[in-house]
Structures are given as C-alpha cells and as structure tokens.
Amino acid sequence: METRKKNIALVVGFVLMLFLSYQLSVKKTFELKSKIEKLSSDKELLSNAEQKIKRLQIQNKHLDSILISNDVSIDQSFEQSLVEKITKLKELHQVELISYDKPHSFEYDGAKMLSYTIEIKGDFRKMMLFASELEKQRLGEFSSVRIEKKMNYRKGRNELIGTLILQRLSK
Numbered sequence: 655m656e657t658r659k660k661n662i663a664l665v666v667g668f669v670l671m672l673f674l675s676y677q678l679s680v681k682k683t684f685e686l687k688s689k690i691e692k693l694s695s696d697k698e699l700l701s702n703a704e705q706k707i708k709r710l711q712i713q714n715k716h717l718d719s720i721l722i723s724n725d726v727s728i729d730q731s732f733e734q735s736l737v738e739k740i741t742k743l744k745e746l747h748q749v750e751l752i753s754y755d756k757p758h759s760f761e762y763d764g765a766k767m768l769s770y771t772i773e774i775k776g777d778f779r780k781m782m783l784f785a786s787e788l789e790k791q792r793l794g795e796f797s798s799v800r801i802e803k804k805m806n807y808r809k810g811r812n813e814l815i816g817t818l819i820l821q822r823l824s825k
Contacts, residue, residue: 732822733757739791740788743784744784746787747776747780747781748776748780749774750774751772751773752774752775753773754771754772755771757769757770759824765823766823768794768822768824769797769820770822772817772818773815773816774815774816774818775813775814775815778814781801781814781816785799788818793822794820794821796819796821797820797821798818799816799817799818799819800816801814802816803815
C-alpha cells in the first residue's frame with residue numbers, strides 16, 4: 655500500500671474513531687451534565703419549597719390560634735355570612751324562610767362537601783329570583799331546586815314550598 659493511501663486510511667480511521675468516541679462517551683457525558691444541572695436546580699426549588707411550606711404552616715397555626723381565641727372558625731363565618739345573605743334576600747324578594755338545616759357533610763377522595771338545605775315559601779317568581787340572587791353570590795352551587803305545591807289545611811289554600819340544596823367544598 656502506498657503512503658498516500660495509508661495516510662488517507664489513517665485520517666478516515668481517526669475521524670471515525672472521533673465520531674465513535676463522541677457517540678459512545680462524550681455525548682452521554684454532556685447529557686448527564688445537563689441532567690445534573692436540571693436536578694440541582696429542582697433540588698434548590700424543593701429546598702425552598704420546604705422552607706415556604708414550614709413558614710406557611712407556622713403562619714396558619716398562628717392565624718388559627720387567633721381565630722380560636724376569638725371563638726370563630728372558618729365554617730362558622732361562612733354559615734354566618736350565608737344566613738345574613740339569606741335574610742337580606744328573603745326580605746328583598748318577600749319570601750318566607752321556613753327552615754335552614756345544619757349542613758350535611760360528605761367526604762369523597764379527601765374532599766369534604768357541605769350541603770345546606772334551605773326551605774322557603776312564597777310565589778314562584780319570587781322564589782326563583784331568590785334562588786337566582788343566592789346563586790349569584792357565588793357561595794356554592796345548587797345541587798337541587800325543588801318547588802312543590804302543598805295544601806295548607808289551616809288556611810284552606812295551596813302554597814308553594816321551595817327546597818334549595820346549596821353545596822360547597824370545604825377543606
């Protein structure tokens with residue numbers, strides 16, 4: 655073989671060896687380096703997240719202690735605001751509040767659903783306006799609105815009774 659052909663074969667072999675070494679080792683090294691950088695940045699975010707979680711838990715305990723010292727809970731304050739809004743709306747739309755039951759609690763997949771049952775009496779249009787305004791307050795979602803015609807034997811006439819079930823998620 656001539657020297658020129660040997661030199662060409664040597665250069666081609668050298669280039670081939672460079673390509674194979676890049677594919678087999680250097681490329682993997684660069685990929686691992688980028689993964690390490692990404693994981694280290696994720697680790698920093700997680701360490702900051704743990705600190706933030708601890709700080710928020712401490713703040714939550716502090717706020718809960720303030721609420722407990724004032725004898726107020728989150729659910730009570732929601733129920734109080736719900737009763738206030740129901741009272742304002744019943745006066746505005748001239749319906750009679752028959753009953754307001756304690757909330758029924760249902761837990762599913764870690765989520766706690768509270769259902770409030772409200773019974774009102776009045777004419778159809780006023781009850782529908784009442785329900786519409788209550789829903790616009792975004793206190794929850796109506797799962798059921800039922801209006802029944804019942805006979806009032808004392809007065810000797812039929813009355814419309816509306817049963818509204820308002821549901822909301824709780825923690």
